[in-house]
Amino acid sequence: MTVSAAPPLLRTLVAVEDLRVRFGRAEVVRGVSLAVRAGECVAVVGESGSGKSVTARSLLGLAGPGSTVTAGSFRIGGRDALRFGQADWRRLRGRFAGLVLQDALVSLDPLRTVAAEIAEVLAVHDVVPRARRRDRVLELLASAGVPDPEARAGQRPHELSGGLRQRVLIASAIAADPELIIADEPTTALDVTVQAQILRLLAERKAAGTALLLISHDLAVVASIADRILVMKDGRVVEEGPADEVLSDPRHPYTRTLLAAVPSAASRGTRLSAPGTPVPPRPVTDVQVLAGTGLTRAYGTRKAVDGVSFSLREGETLGVVGESGSGKTTLARLALGLLEPDDGRVTLLGRPWSGMPERARRPLRSRVQLVSQDPLGSFDPRHTVGRLVAEPLGLPRRERRDRVLDLLERVGLPPELAARHPRELSGGQRQRVAIARALGPRPDVLICDEPVSALDVSVQAQVLDLLADLQAEYGTAMLFISHDLGVVHHVSHRVLVMKDGRAVEEGEAGQVLTRPAHPYTRALVAAVPKLGSAQRNASPSKSPEERHSSMNRK
Amino acid sequence: MIRRLLAGVAVMWAAATAAYLALLLAPGDTVDILVGDGPDTPEIRAGIIAEWGLDRPEVVQYLAYLGRLLRGDLGRSYQSQRGVGEILAGQVWPTAQLTLAAAATGVALAGVIALVTAGRGRWSRTAASAAELVSVSVPPFLVGIVLLSVFSFTLGWFPVSGAAGPEALVLPALALGLPIAGVLGQVLRDGLERALEQPFAVTARARGLTERALVARHALRHALLPVVTLAGWFTGTLLGGAVITEVLFGRPGLGQVAMQAVTGGDLPVVMAVVLLSAVVYVTISTLLDLAYRVIDPRVRA
Numbered sequence: 074m075t076v077s078a079a080p081p082l083l084r085t086l087v088a089v090e091d092l093r094v095r096f097g098r099a100e101v102v103r104g105v106s107l108a109v110r111a112g113e114c115v116a117v118v119g120e121s122g123s124g125k126s127v128t129a130r131s132l133l134g135l136a137g138p139g140s141t142v143t144a145g146s147f148r149i150g151g152r153d154a155l156r157f158g159q160a161d162w163r164r165l166r167g168r169f170a171g172l173v174l175q176d177a178l179v180s181l182d183p184l185r186t187v188a189a190e191i192a193e194v195l196a197v198h199d200v201v202p203r204a205r206r207r208d209r210v211l212e213l214l215a216s217a218g219v220p221d222p223e224a225r226a227g228q229r230p231h232e233l234s235g236g237l238r239q240r241v242l243i244a245s246a247i248a249a250d251p252e253l254i255i256a257d258e259p260t261t262a263l264d265v266t267v268q269a270q271i272l273r274l275l276a277e278r279k280a281a282g283t284a285l286l287l288i289s290h291d292l293a294v295v296a297s298i299a300d301r302i303l304v305m306k307d308g309r310v311v312e313e314g315p316a317d318e319v320l321s322d323p324r325h326p327y328t329r330t331l332l333a334a335v336p337s338a339a340s341r342g343t344r345l346s347a348p349g350t351p352v353p354p355r356p357v358t359d360v361q362v363l364a365g366t367g368l369t370r371a372y373g374t375r376k377a378v379d380g381v382s383f384s385l386r387e388g389e390t391l392g393v394v395g396e397s398g399s400g401k402t403t404l405a406r407l408a409l410g411l412l413e414p415d416d417g418r419v420t421l422l423g424r425p426w427s428g429m430p431e432r433a434r435r436p437l438r439s440r441v442q443l444v445s446q447d448p449l450g451s452f453d454p455r456h457t458v459g460r461l462v463a464e465p466l467g468l469p470r471r472e473r474r475d476r477v478l479d480l481l482e483r484v485g486l487p488p489e490l491a492a493r494h495p496r497e498l499s500g501g502q503r504q505r506v507a508i509a510r511a512l513g514p515r516p517d518v519l520i521c522d523e524p525v526s527a528l529d530v531s532v533q534a535q536v537l538d539l540l541a542d543l544q545a546e547y548g549t550a551m552l553f554i555s556h557d558l559g560v561v562h563h564v565s566h567r568v569l570v571m572k573d574g575r576a577v578e579e580g581e582a583g584q585v586l587t588r589p590a591h592p593y594t595r596a597l598v599a600a601v602p603k604l605g606s607a608q609r610n611a612s613p614s615k616s617p618e619e620r621h622s623s624m625n626r627k
Numbered sequence: 628m629i630r631r632l633l634a635g636v637a638v639m640w641a642a643a644t645a646a647y648l649a650l651l652l653a654p655g656d657t658v659d660i661l662v663g664d665g666p667d668t669p670e671i672r673a674g675i676i677a678e679w680g681l682d683r684p685e686v687v688q689y690l691a692y693l694g695r696l697l698r699g700d701l702g703r704s705y706q707s708q709r710g711v712g713e714i715l716a717g718q719v720w721p722t723a724q725l726t727l728a729a730a731a732t733g734v735a736l737a738g739v740i741a742l743v744t745a746g747r748g749r750w751s752r753t754a755a756s757a758a759e760l761v762s763v764s765v766p767p768f769l770v771g772i773v774l775l776s777v778f779s780f781t782l783g784w785f786p787v788s789g790a791a792g793p794e795a796l797v798l799p800a801l802a803l804g805l806p807i808a809g810v811l812g813q814v815l816r817d818g819l820e821r822a823l824e825q826p827f828a829v830t831a832r833a834r835g836l837t838e839r840a841l842v843a844r845h846a847l848r849h850a851l852l853p854v855v856t857l858a859g860w861f862t863g864t865l866l867g868g869a870v871i872t873e874v875l876f877g878r879p880g881l882g883q884v885a886m887q888a889v890t891g892g893d894l895p896v897v898m899a900v901v902l903l904s905a906v907v908y909v910t911i912s913t914l915l916d917l918a919y920r921v922i923d924p925r926v927r928a
Contacts, residue, residue, distance in 0.1 A: 135832055163835045172833035180826040182845050184923055193844070194834045231925055245834070 083110035086253050086284050087132055087170075089154075091145035094127050094136050102128050103308035109253060114285040116295035116316070118331070119305035120529040128305070129255050129288045133170060134162035150252075168198045171246030175258040177238035181230045187214070187241045188226035194248040209248075217244035218274055235397070236267035243274060247283070254278060257288040264396035264556060269600035272298055290529060292331060293559075293602040296320055304328045320604060334534035335604065336563030338587060344541075345534030345563070352538065353545035357566055360387040362517045362550045363426075363441070367417035368407055377403040379574035380417070385518065388548040392565030392582060394558055394597070400574040401554045405522045408552055409441055410434055422517060439465065442511035446523035448503045452495040459491030462510045480509040484539060501532035505539065512543065521553045525560060537564060558601050562586045570594045631916060635909040640693075642905035646898040647692055651685065678703075696902070702895040704888075711899045714884060719903075722880035725873065726865045728800035733807025733861075740808070741815035741850075742842065745823070755812065762809035767868050771802035771875045788877030799876045803868050807861055811854055818850025825849075848922055855919050862911045866904050 087109045094102035102124040109115045119125040127136055132149065134157060136142050147154040150169045152161070166172075171194075174180040181190050191210045195201045201209045207226075214222035217240040230238050239259065246254055256275060260268040276298050279285050289295050295302060295316070302319040304312040304327065312325040323329045333340075333348035344350045364384040370377055378400040385391050395401050406412040407419060410426055419427040421437055442465075445451055452461055462477045478488045484505040495503055504524060511519055521540070525533040541564065544551060555561050561568060561582070568585045570578040570593065578591040589595045658672055658681060675681070680688050695702070701711035744755040762770075778798060779787045786795045822828060823846050831841050866881075873882030881900060888896035920926050 130829070133833055135829060163837060165835070166832065167834035170833075172830060174826050174830055176826070180830045182827040182831065183925065184848050185845070193831070193836070197835045197840075229924060242830070245830070 083112060085110050085148075087149045087286075089132065089144050089147045089149075092128065092131060092147070093143045094124070094131055095141045096137075096139050101308050102131065105305070105308070105310055107303060107310070109284050109286050111252060111284050112279070112282050113300045114279050114287060114298050115301050115303065116287040116289060116299035117303045117305055118289055118292055118295060120290055120331075120531060122307075123305040124308040125288050125305045126257050129257050129286060130172075132255065132286070133166050133172060134159075135166075135172075164198075167194045167246075167251070168200075168249045169251055170253040170255055171249070171251040173239075173243055173246045173254060173256040173259045175261045177242040178230050178235075180242055181238065181245070183230050186227050186229055187233070190241070191245045191248050194245055198249050200249045213244040213248055214241065217241070217247070218270070219244065234267075235263050236270060239263060239267070239271050240274065243271070243278075247278065251283070253284045253286065255286045255288075258290065259287070260294060261290070265558065265597060266396065266600040268294070268602070272602070291602070292320065292530075293335060293604050296604050297602055304331070331530060332604065334530045335559060336534070336537060336557075337559040337604075338562045338583070340563050341582075344538050346531070346538050352541040355388060355390075355541065355545045355566075356548075357389040358387040358548070361385070361423070362387050363408060363419070363421055363552070365404075365407065365414075365417065365419045368404070368414045368419065369416040370403055370407060370412060370414050376574045378407065378414075381569075381571070381574070381576045382417075383552075383569055383576070383579070385550045385552060387517070387550055388544065389567065390544065390551040390553050390565045392561035392568045393552065393554045393571060394556065394561045394568060395571035396556060396597075398573075399571040401556075401571055402522055403574075404571070405443075405520050405552065405554055408518075409443055409520055410438070439514035440516050441518045441520060442514065442516040444504070444507050444511050444519060444521045444524045446526050448507035449495055451507070452503075454494065454496060456494070457491065458486075458493050458495065458498070458506050461495065461506060462491075462513060465510060466513045476513070480513055481506075483512065483543070484509045485535075499532075500528050501535060504528065504532075504536050508536075508539065508543070512547075512549075515547065517550060519549050519551045521551055523555055524553075526555065526557065533560070540564065558586060558597060570597070631913055635913060638909050639902070639905055642902055643693065643696055643898075644689075646901045647689055650894055650898065701899045701902075704893055704896050711895050714896065715881070715899055715903060718879060718881050718884050721878055722869055722873070722882065724796060725799055725803065725878065725880060726869055728796050729803035729865060729868075729872075730807065730861075732800050732804030733811060734858075736804065736808035737811035737815055737854075740812040741819060745816045745819035745842070745846075752816075755816070759809040759813045762805040763813075765806075767802050767806060768871050768875055770805055771799070771872060774798045774802055775876070795876075795878070799872050799878060802875075803865065803872050806868075807865075810861075811857065814853050814857055815850050818853055819846050822846035822849035851922050852919070855915050855922065859912045859915045862908055866907065 085108055087107075089108070090106045092102055092105045092107075093100060101122075105124070105128050107115065107117070107128070117125045117128060127140075130136050131140075131142050134142075134154070144155060150165060154161075157165075181187070188207065188210045191213055192206045195206050195209060196203075210226060211222040214225060219225050219237055219240050225233065225237070225241075230241070233241065243254075243259070246256075254275070259275065260271050263271060272294065275285060275287070279298065285298070287295055287299060292302075299316040301314065302312075302316045303310050304319065304325065306327050312319060312323065312328045319328065320332070323332055329348075334345050336345055342351055344352055361384055364382075366382045368378055368381045381400070381404060383391060383393075383404075393401050393404060403412065407414055407427070410419070410421075414427050417427075418425065421440060424437065426434065426437065443451075456464075458481075459474075459477050462480055463473045466473055466476055468476060477491060481488055481491060486502060486505050486509070490498070490502070490506075495506065498506065507524075524540070525536050528536060537560065540551070543549060551564075553561065553564055565582040567580065568578075568582045569576050570585065570589075570591065572593050578585055578589065578594045585594060586598060589598055658675055680691055683691075699712070701715075703709065704711055704714055707714065740755050740759070744751045775787065775798065778784045785798050789795050819842065823841070828841060828845060831845050836844070869880065870882035870885055872878075873880045874886055881903070884896060885900045887893070888900065
């Protein structure tokens with residue numbers, strides 16, 4: 074008897090050749106070929122507008138209204154999808170393949186209970202007789218890691234935490250025991266520890282034999298779970314291969330750019346948008362510009378910020394990390410003087426800043442400026458970019474114009490943008506406008522509240538490089554708030570870790586984020602998805618410690 | 628809920644006070660106004676002064692008036708010399724019939740149009756929008772006149788006036804209900820289309836739901852929220868519209884009563900109609916508020 078050494082031939086669940094999707098004249102997917110075999114995880118990675126989501130949805134016949142889908146060949150579940158009618162697609166959806174979308178708060182019907190949403194799949198495909206559906210729903214919730222399913226079943230998405238909601242969404246996708254799960258950005262907008270839990274849950278499903286098609290903008294997220302990776306750009310697959318090969322030995326320049334653009338400990342001191350080139354030195358002086366002592370602020374009985382102290386020196390970036398609800402944004406508002414502390418005090422440039430009448434504060438207002446996550450929300454949509462940037466300057470008309478053009482140039486925007494409206498700009502351009510506006514009054518302190526969280530990784534890289542350049546040139550101190558440890562590690566001189574309103578750890582960025590002392594910081598650092606050896610190979614560089622000492626010498 | 632009730636009581640009190648102030652501020656001698664076009668003799672004047680307590684200070688009169696209202700005494704009509712409560716009681720039912728029929732017509736038409744055209748081709752949408760725009764912009768009395776001339780005078784399908792039997796209800800209900808159908812239809816369709824674009828609709832489709840099931844189980848509930856809000860506002864216009872429609876179609880009802888009372892200066896009746904409208908308004912908006920909570924359980928939080 075001979076034992077075959079060859080791996081077992083895996084059944085192909087989906088195989089599509091030359092997939093094209095058009096919306097009107099615009100072709101958003103331009104000849105994509107991909108296959109998913111039973112039990113494997115294929116990841117499609119790309120930035121917004123790369124066509125990755127449309128590709129994934131086309132596999133379920135859900136490309137969207139107004140779309141035209143064509144393909145050279147398209148087989149799914151052993152059948153020819155090119156001949157499918159609506160009824161064929163419906164039999165497939167939920168039963169053969171389940172879909173998990175981003176943000177369960179809106180991806181589950183907010184008006185219906187969790188149990189009703191999951192039971193719907195069971196009812197549509199008549200998987201379980203009506204009488205046993207409730208039991209099955211509870212089993213599914215438990216298997217998706219939802220504690221106390223009995224109590225949760227009757228709740229609605231808004232009553233659950235982000236992580237629990239996402240588990241419910243996964244429970245509804247696996248309810249009819251599909252052979253394939255299509256997960257479109259399943260962990261985006263989740264806190265890093267919750268993201269790690271959801272990835273673990275998906276990995277468990279994969280281990281149980283379910284194939285996984287994972288869509289993400291984040292290479293690090295897919296690194297831990299994908300067997301094969303497809304990199305998409307402008308509707309085409311630019312690179313494809315086994316996960317470790319794509320990550321450690323990327324062939325296509327775009328893949329290399331993507332990998333290099335991920336901020337981390339290893340990328341400190343270098344440009345993210347131009348790997349290998351150093352950012353100009355950002356020296357820190359001993360002059361304290363902003364400080365808070367024993368800050369406490371409660372909303373009702375809950376203390377959003379509880380006894381937090383910090384200090385910020387000229388030219389320094391203090392990174393504030395923590396998960397949602399940890400009090401980061403409240404701290405920012407206290408620092409901006411938009412909120413009065415219940416206890417403790419804030420000083421700005423050595424003068425009292427909190428507890429002052431607004432009249433006394435106004436002359437100092439221009440010294441502290443804000444860059445927020447969603448600049449569109451902080452812009453008057455009827456104003457032009459020029460007017461938005463000019464607003465805080467208060468200069469005579471003629472000088473104002475020159476200064477606006479100068480500021481736009483400083484943040485890398487062409488002068489003709491001054492006449493446009495914010496909604497005509499891309500996300501990256503909007504954030505540049507927000508930075509130009511904040512820099513206008515030449516502030517001593519810039520408060521950045523999740524400034525890059527809504528941006529694609531390559532755009533994020535450009536904005537982070539810009540902030541570093543500006544800090545090097547003007548010596549502006551920055552309070553940099555982010556939930557992304559990689560970003561914070563990349564930009565910060567020092568780091569403050571917040572949990573439940575308290576500062577649990579503070580110190581040099583390299584120290585805190587590579588050798589965390591507090592258990593919570595350790596949990597946070599451990600939960601960050603890693604690219605493994607991939608990134609170091611892509612842009613060889615020194616260890617964080619070496620880097621750190623070189624930073625201090627500057 | 629208790630807050631809701633208190634607010635209702637406050638609205639009622641405000642309506643009663645406003646009606647009373649209107650009476651006080653109306654030009655001319657109060658006694659003249661109360662006498663109106665009725666017989667005018669010194670005895671009647673003395674009677675009026677005694678009944679309304681016009682020789683007492685205004686504050687006392689006002690409190691006495693509120694006291695009478697609390698006991699359910701609406702006063703007497705000066706035209707017919709009957710109790711106002713008795714007059715209204717006889718006229719409430721025809722008006723209730725008309726407004727309920729109009730509301731049902733409006734909601735049913737809106738529902739059908741929206742469900743048939745939501746998310747469909749551009750042509751059916753455009754046609755429905757145009758029809759809705761026309762029905763909203765044309766005032767009910769004009770719709771009524773057109774309906775009358777076509778279906779009653781020319782075709783003879785429905786009676787020209789009166790309230791005898793259900794046939795007599797068809798045209799007035801249509802005249803009053805069409806503008807409602809127009810507005811609600813538009814809001815409902817917009818709501819449906821917006822709901823069908825939400826991520827949860829993609830999730831639901833990915834479970835294998837048919838479009839019809841998606842609308843019935845998910846989208847409709849979302850689309851109902853703005854409709855319910857609007858329906859509260861429509862209650863007010865329905866009562867106002869009923870006045871015109873009843874006069875036009877020669878139907879008995881509160882509209883006719885109010886019309887005669889206003890032209891004849893029969894203020895006790897006018898005030899009673901104002902109060903009744905306030906009661907109806909408060910009741911219906913409370914009911915809609917409860918409906919809102921059932922449709923969107925997030926409101927409770």
